[in-house]
Amino acid sequence: MSETPTMVALGEDYPELRDAVRKICERYPGAYWRRLEAEQAYPSEFIKELTEGGFLASLVPEEYGGSGLPIRAAAVILEEINASGCTASQGHAQMYIMGTVLRHGSEEQKRRYLPKIASGALRLQAFGVTEPTTGSDTTQLKTRAVKEGASYVVSGQKVFTSRALHSDLMLLLARTTPLSEVRRRTDGLSVFLVDLREAKGRGLEIRPLEVMINHNTTEVFIDNLKVPAENLVGKEGEGFRYILDGMNAERILVAQECIGDGRWLLKKGVEYAKERQVFGRPIGQNQGVQFPLARAWAELEAAELFCRRAAALFDAGEECGADANTAKLLAADATWNAAEATFQTFGGFGFAREYDIERKWREARLYRTAPISTNLILAFIGQHVLGLPRSY
Numbered sequence: 001m002s003e004t005p006t007m008v009a010l011g012e013d014y015p016e017l018r019d020a021v022r023k024i025c026e027r028y029p030g031a032y033w034r035r036l037e038a039e040q041a042y043p044s045e046f047i048k049e050l051t052e053g054g055f056l057a058s059l060v061p062e063e064y065g066g067s068g069l070p071i072r073a074a075a076v077i078l079e080e081i082n083a084s085g086c087t088a089s090q091g092h093a094q095m096y097i098m099g100t101v102l103r104h105g106s107e108e109q110k111r112r113y114l115p116k117i118a119s120g121a122l123r124l125q126a127f128g129v130t131e132p133t134t135g136s137d138t139t140q141l142k143t144r145a146v147k148e149g150a151s152y153v154v155s156g157q158k159v160f161t162s163r164a165l166h167s168d169l170m171l172l173l174a175r176t177t178p179l180s181e182v183r184r185r186t187d188g189l190s191v192f193l194v195d196l197r198e199a200k201g202r203g204l205e206i207r208p209l210e211v212m213i214n215h216n217t218t219e220v221f222i223d224n225l226k227v228p229a230e231n232l233v234g235k236e237g238e239g240f241r242y243i244l245d246g247m248n249a250e251r252i253l254v255a256q257e258c259i260g261d262g263r264w265l266l267k268k269g270v271e272y273a274k275e276r277q278v279f280g281r282p283i284g285q286n287q288g289v290q291f292p293l294a295r296a297w298a299e300l301e302a303a304e305l306f307c308r309r310a311a312a313l314f315d316a317g318e319e320c321g322a323d324a325n326t327a328k329l330l331a332a333d334a335t336w337n338a339a340e341a342t343f344q345t346f347g348g349f350g351f352a353r354e355y356d357i358e359r360k361w362r363e364a365r366l367y368r369t370a371p372i373s374t375n376l377i378l379a380f381i382g383q384h385v386l387g388l389p390r391s392y
């Protein structure tokens with residue numbers, strides 16, 4: 001959409017990073033992603049290239065082998081991946097999961113894990129929070145970890161644990177003190193770094209879970225798995241706060257990823273609306289086609305402003321919970337509306353796999369549900385921004 005100057009009204013920050021990411025993405029066209037989806041496979045080569053280029057270690061501080069960039073730079077990387085038609089979510093978790101180790105891990109853990117994560121020698125792509133029976137109500141999760149000597153013995157079940165089959169480590173949230181024995185329900189949860197290479201077949205089993213997009217998500221069954229006590233991150237019982245702490249980064253990064261998808265989709269929709277001739281004129285000349293695309297542009301630009309605001313607050317070390325959540329809410333909606341506008345513009349060809357519209361449309365739907373659903377963000381705003389009674 002280079003001939004549409006307003007599309008870059010906000011200016012492209014980090015142009016050198018964007019350029020480098022675009023160059024990698026050029027080697028992974030739609031056909032690559034369609035083949036992976038048909039095979040339900042993981043983009044190992046793509047993630048390897050991003051890792052070797054240092055992109056997934058952009059938030060790891062330099063002293064631990066990363067590039068120590070601001071969150072805005074990491075967000076730009078993810079945006080560009082999606083704006084190039086690729087899928088950032090296949091590798092994005094590495095960027096924000098490691099933050100829990102960085103902020104709350106011991107110096108020994110940081111030295112042991114972060115340089116290897118930065119170099120790609122260790123993959124930390126899996127994050128086990130969601131469970132089949134507890135969903136958004138995280139404090140009710142059932143997975144238990146009981147201290148026995150030098151280990152914790154863990155039993156329970158996780159669902160939607162994405163990339164677990166393509167990760168060496170998993171950050172796991174489990175209850176260490178029963179709910180009946182804690183003062184606040186947010187107490188008594190703990191975070192562990194589980195070495196999946198050792199755990200598989202010794203109390204941990206991973207089964208792929210087919211979903212409507214190629215997300216390499218799984219179910220994880222844990223039965224009397226021994227996790228060395230040294231793999232506890234931070235203090236026992238404080239895990240819920242550690243996870244919450246990392247959520248602002250996750251929201252900001254995922255929101256910008258949405259913007260990338262929205263931009264890819266809108267660009268395709270606008271190009272098609274200009275080219276496709278029906279009734280002797282381009283379909284984009286009809287306001288019924290043009291206006292949804294114009295509205296999608298406006299919504300994406302507005303959401304992007306909020307994303308930048310949240311990232312700026314985060315990078316300044318300011319409180320940004322409401323901003324990060326709002327950025328995610330607005331970006332998810334803007335992207336979904338862009339997906340719908342483009343899908344409709346493509347008519348029947350929107351369904352034809354070779355155009356990738358239906359693939360991106362399906363992928364764009366995810367953000368209204370994960371990593372946090374729209375309702376839960378609205379509940380957060382209602383309570384924490386507007387001061388309304390807690391609704392959940």
Ligand SMILES: Cc1cc2nc3c(=O)[nH]c(=O)nc-3n(C[C@H](O)[C@H](O)[C@H](O)COP(=O)(O)OP(=O)(O)OC[C@H]3O[C@@H](n4cnc5c(N)ncnc54)[C@H](O)[C@@H]3O)c2cc1C
Pocket residue numbers: 126127128129130134135136137159160161162163211215217366369370371372373374375376379391392
């Ligand atoms: C493809 C995919 C990948 C994922 N990857 C991961 C991962 O790697 N790790 C991980 O831990 N999780 C992952 N998730 C899980 C995701 O974070 C959850 O699906 C999401 O948080 C919603 O939880 P739930 O599915 O249990 O929905 P539920 O909590 O059961 O909610 C169902 C619906 O009810 C609504 N709802 C519930 N309570 C309220 C309320 N009080 N007020 C208003 N509305 C309410 C919700 O908004 C939602 O729309 C993934 C999910 C998907 C689909």
